Amino acid sequence: MSSPSSRLADLRKSYERAELSEEASHADPLRQxxxxxxxxxxxxxxxPNAMTLATVGSDLRPSTRIVLIKGYDERGIVWYTNYQSRKGRELAGNPFAALQFHWVELERVVRIEGTVEKTEEDESDAYFASRPLDSRIGAWASPQSEPIPSRAVLVTNAAKYSAQFLLNPPRPPHWGGFRLVPHQWEFWQGRKSRLHDRLRYSREDDDWLRERLAP
Incomplete structure (x- = not known):
């Protein structure tokens, strides 16, 4: 029986679901x-709300993880996390980041690059208050990205903060929102024969330049 690695070269997919043309796309990337x-x-x-977040640390080594989009508007794309996590520390030192959505079933990818800033305190407070109770307790219980000896640490912490805060845990000071302010968008639509459609939008003053990229 062949190993998975020996079969990788034979894995192929023909992309034929849709197309992406300049005429049919929006001039504003946010609308697209x-x-x-x-x-x-x-x-x-x-x-469909899952996106890959790429950051770069002070050692110039990139790292990625999956986060969930929780809002978007003309200001940018928003998600929430622990500010003391690896991604939080890396963004504090280098605010440039990239996001990627991969909607496999639709044969589509969206890439977004830009600078990241923290959301306002009241925005983070409002979202935190809307989360399920277990998730709010979890934000207190998990020292995200830090080594722990066992899962028992999380269970013990959750029990401690549940007893302390009961049904009304406040937002931890180390937890809140980030907003990526886009400088560049790319929309990728899979096409037959690997001749994929790629439209890139680049910020120019107060407008967006749209151009097609070779696949």
Missing amino acids: FEQWLGEAIAAEIPE
């Missing part, structure tokens, strides 16, 4: 993103 996100949600694909 809104359309594609809405179509991903309507298609009921698994976790």
